[in-house]
Amino acid sequence: MRPLPGFRDFYPEDCARRGYLLDGWRAVACRHGFVEVDGPVLESMDLYAKKNESGAEILGQLYQFTDRGEREVALRPEMTPTLARMVIAKERDYRKPLKWFSIANFFRYERQQKGRLREFIQFNADLLGDASTAADAELISLAIGVLREFGFTRDDFVIRLSDRRAWMDFLAARGCDEGAARAVLAIIDKLDREPEASLDAKLAPHGLTVAELRAFIAAASPEHFAPLLDQFEARGLREFVEVDLSIVRGLAYYTGLVFEAFDRGQSMRALAGGGRYDNLLADLSDGSVNLPAIGFGLGDVVLGNLIEETPRAREKMERALGAAPAAEIYVVIAGEARRREALGLVQSLRDAGWRTDFPLDAAKVGRQFQTADQLGARFAVVVGNEWPAVKIKTLATRAEDSVAHGALAEWLKTAHV
Amino acid sequence: MRPLPGFRDFYPEDCARRGYLLDGWRAVACRHGFVEVDGPVLESMDLYAKKNESGAEILGQLYQFTDRGEREVALRPEMTPTLARMVIAKERDYRKPLKWFSIANFFRYERQQKGRLREFIQFNADLLGDASTAADAELISLAIGVLREFGFTRDDFVIRLSDRRAWMDFLAARGCDEGAARAVLAIIDKLDREPEASLDAKLAPHGLTVAELRAFIAAASPEHFAPLLDQFEARGLREFVEVDLSIVRGLAYYTGLVFEAFDRGQSMRALAGGGRYDNLLADLSDGSVNLPAIGFGLGDVVLGNLIEETPRAREKMERALGAAPAAEIYVVIAGEARRREALGLVQSLRDAGWRTDFPLDAAKVGRQFQTADQLGARFAVVVGNEWPAVKIKTLATRAEDSVAHGALAEWLKTAHV
Numbered sequence: 001m002r003p004l005p006g007f008r009d010f011y012p013e014d015c016a017r018r019g020y021l022l023d024g025w026r027a028v029a030c031r032h033g034f035v036e037v038d039g040p041v042l043e044s045m046d047l048y049a050k051k052n053e054s055g056a057e058i059l060g061q062l063y064q065f066t067d068r069g070e071r072e073v074a075l076r077p078e079m080t081p082t083l084a085r086m087v088i089a090k091e092r093d094y095r096k097p098l099k100w101f102s103i104a105n106f107f108r109y110e111r112q113q114k115g116r117l118r119e120f121i122q123f124n125a126d127l128l129g130d131a132s133t134a135a136d137a138e139l140i141s142l143a144i145g146v147l148r149e150f151g152f153t154r155d156d157f158v159i160r161l162s163d164r165r166a167w168m169d170f171l172a173a174r175g176c177d178e179g180a181a182r183a184v185l186a187i188i189d190k191l192d193r194e195p196e197a198s199l200d201a202k203l204a205p206h207g208l209t210v211a212e213l214r215a216f217i218a219a220a221s222p223e224h225f226a227p228l229l230d231q232f233e234a235r236g237l238r239e240f241v242e243v244d245l246s247i248v249r250g251l252a253y254y255t256g257l258v259f260e261a262f263d264r265g266q267s268m269r270a271l272a273g274g275g276r277y278d279n280l281l282a283d284l285s286d287g288s289v290n291l292p293a294i295g296f297g298l299g300d301v302v303l304g305n306l307i308e309e310t311p312r313a314r315e316k317m318e319r320a321l322g323a324a325p326a327a328e329i330y331v332v333i334a335g336e337a338r339r340r341e342a343l344g345l346v347q348s349l350r351d352a353g354w355r356t357d358f359p360l361d362a363a364k365v366g367r368q369f370q371t372a373d374q375l376g377a378r379f380a381v382v383v384g385n386e387w388p389a390v391k392i393k394t395l396a397t398r399a400e401d402s403v404a405h406g407a408l409a410e411w412l413k414t415a416h417v
Numbered sequence: 418m419r420p421l422p423g424f425r426d427f428y429p430e431d432c433a434r435r436g437y438l439l440d441g442w443r444a445v446a447c448r449h450g451f452v453e454v455d456g457p458v459l460e461s462m463d464l465y466a467k468k469n470e471s472g473a474e475i476l477g478q479l480y481q482f483t484d485r486g487e488r489e490v491a492l493r494p495e496m497t498p499t500l501a502r503m504v505i506a507k508e509r510d511y512r513k514p515l516k517w518f519s520i521a522n523f524f525r526y527e528r529q530q531k532g533r534l535r536e537f538i539q540f541n542a543d544l545l546g547d548a549s550t551a552a553d554a555e556l557i558s559l560a561i562g563v564l565r566e567f568g569f570t571r572d573d574f575v576i577r578l579s580d581r582r583a584w585m586d587f588l589a590a591r592g593c594d595e596g597a598a599r600a601v602l603a604i605i606d607k608l609d610r611e612p613e614a615s616l617d618a619k620l621a622p623h624g625l626t627v628a629e630l631r632a633f634i635a636a637a638s639p640e641h642f643a644p645l646l647d648q649f650e651a652r653g654l655r656e657f658v659e660v661d662l663s664i665v666r667g668l669a670y671y672t673g674l675v676f677e678a679f680d681r682g683q684s685m686r687a688l689a690g691g692g693r694y695d696n697l698l699a700d701l702s703d704g705s706v707n708l709p710a711i712g713f714g715l716g717d718v719v720l721g722n723l724i725e726e727t728p729r730a731r732e733k734m735e736r737a738l739g740a741a742p743a744a745e746i747y748v749v750i751a752g753e754a755r756r757r758e759a760l761g762l763v764q765s766l767r768d769a770g771w772r773t774d775f776p777l778d779a780a781k782v783g784r785q786f787q788t789a790d791q792l793g794a795r796f797a798v799v800v801g802n803e804w805p806a807v808k809i810k811t812l813a814t815r816a817e818d819s820v821a822h823g824a825l826a827e828w829l830k831t832a833h834v
Contacts, residue, residue: 344651
């Protein structure tokens with residue numbers, strides 16, 4: 001009677017919290033001029049295996065199988081391959097740049113640990129067809145906007161900017177060919193997550209040490225990033241970003257700018273991450289579609305945990321959830337003789353747009369008022385002997401009024417403002 | 418570069434239409450006092466295979482496989498087993514009756530045909546813990562409300578009510594045991610979809626003919642349904658329902674009342690279907706949880722097709738989609754010297770809640786106005802030599818105004834009302 005390990009049931013309170021995240025993502029993306037897209041949950045294995053652009057780690061975690069039509073298929077582990085496929089197929093139909101976002105669930109057979117699930121939801125946003133620093137800033141501003149939407153400030157998170165090209169130049173100067181450079185990037189990605197001795201052992205064949213990498217990170221001059229940082233300055237968002245070359249990102253398809261959003265608390269979890277993948281579309285389309293692109297993803301699990309742990313964000317969420325009760329109006333049936341009239345009233349209130357509930361079976365009036373309170377209703381409308389008049393009780397104040405049932409809609413409209 | 422057969426990509430215009438359906442479902446369910454739940458996309462095969470409550474047809478269409486942990490798993494083909502599992506696990510935590518709805522995607526390896534996909538979205542609503550006719554009416558009223566929400570009237574659809582118990586009584590009187598009765602119900606479910614001769618051949622072993630079944634359907638007295646019909650009468654919804662015993666539903670777990678929503682057009686497609694499954698929870702929990710239940714499902718594909726084909730519904734959708742343009746405000750940068758100021762203005766408009774877009778790269782002013790029109794923007798705000806003043810153009814009327822940039826937010830607030 002339990003879901004599979006790593007999968008979640010969403011009971012009403014869980015679903016409300018999930019809806020709060022999704023609604024926030026969607027609202028901020030729309031304010032930034034992004035439009036929503038989505039693809040199928042199941043994709044052909046070809047999409048992931050052919051070019052192996054995602055990297056071996058994700059391939060090793062795929063939920064893959066053979067379908068009833070003998071196709072090799074997989075549950076999507078990330079959005080970018082699907083997005084690239086969709087853009088390649090139809091990009092001619094759309095004005096550039098494309099500013100697309102999606103809210104979708106993904107599947108990875110992960111070892112179970114905090115913040116990792118096997119089915120999780122991600123917000124993804126991508127800007128395609130513009131290779132400029134202005135595009136970089138536009139996309140990263142959306143990431144900042146999404147986090148601010150949930151009540152987080154510069155005290156809670158920071159976006160760390162880096163650039164793979166800086167590393168590629170450095171590693172080329174140190175004699176690494178492209179294959180070696182990719183291997184070293186994968187090691188840098190683990191810099192704070194593995195013991196130094198083990199990393200040094202992995203770096204030795206490339207003639208490098210952890211100390212040398214750390215020295216390069218420490219010496220990073222923000223001059224390279226000056227035009228980008230100026231964009232954030234102009235937007236009033238400079239305090240949300242900093243340069244940190246230790247960010248390299250795990251996925252293989254990134255080509256230049258990469259970034260991660262970190263929570264500033266002790267745990268320093270990555271909340272979001274992304275970067276430029278200017279070659280992916282050309283690679284996947286054998287050169288027929290060549291669009292520069294930048295994108296990022298942000299998952300629901302870490303974000304949800306951080307909201308719970310941050311009082312300002314948690315209170316904001318609780319206010320929002322409290323403002324959407326299961327019922328706004330509860331129709332109390334004070335005498336079963338008037339049940340038919342009450343049913344008609346319930347229907348008219350619902351048709352007028354009110355979240356309305358009522359007792360399906362005969363119940364004592366006191367019990368009905370209890371239910372009204374439990375549902376978070378603002379008003380109880382009592383149908384009884386006074387019909388065609390009804391009594392209205394404002395539940396917070398216990399104030400009472402009485403109106404003809406035909407005048408109820410008007411009364412509520414005024415009371416609600 | 419295409420999705421798997423039977424699966425869909427949702428480009429911006431597709432995603433907007435999908436969003437219109439989902440938002441409508443959610444709004445109507447909330448007005449009826451239902452709260453949202455969801456479960457995982459992937460479930461243990463046990464959930465479907467153990468009791469085989471769904472029926473053999475669905476089992477034969479399952480996307481099932483063995484995961485990396487040697488578990489037999491399947492993509493969910495319908496909501497009811499997941500819902501039953503969730504209710505059994507935690508029903509003690511919730512006040513009865515449960516009024517739960519979900520909006521989720523499902524997977525069936527169907528033969529491809531119009532209105533059938535392999536991944537589709539369904540609205541499901543269930544009312545658990547109340548076996549009364551009042552509960553039946555409440556649940557079916559929601560189905561009616563959902564269809565009315567999209568602009569459909571009694572001229573467009575009808576809910577056909579039936580009851581499996583009426584058939585079970587009739588078939589028992591004709592000497593069928595329970596197994597035989599179930600077999601006959603499956604034949605009745607195909608009554609209008611298979612040639613009469615072939616059905617008669619299948620009925621012969623049970624001592625029945627199609628003519629006899631049709632006679633029973635024609636003789637159906639609505640007296641049995643009088644209390645239920647009276648509930649719709651009281652709600653002003655009587656014209657949306659009729660009795661039709663030819664409805665029996667394909668799933669094995671239904672125990673009593675069953676119903677389907679049909680479009681009244683020539684195609685007479687089923688738009689939604691559901692019924693009582695009073696024994697399912699007890700069966701699945703080996704008797705530990707015994708809650709009566711009624712529910713229905715409504716898919717996005719047939720509903721979407723009917724909206725497209727019904728002028729009133731299509732116009733309603735197009736109005737709603739037109740009211741949510743990709744951008745409300747387009748900031749025109751009339752001189753690159755003022756790009757930094759424009760960026761600050763864009764940020765402040767977005768922070769104030771406006772869907773705002775602007776050109777990432779230098780472009781001629783005429784071109785920028787074109788883009789503003791294409792995005793459906795209501796206002797163009799021109800940043801140029803007049804700074805710190807900005808020019809505001811109302812795009813529909815080409816009316817112009819000029820305000821200090823600091824006063825723009827106030828100007829927009831007034832203009833928008």
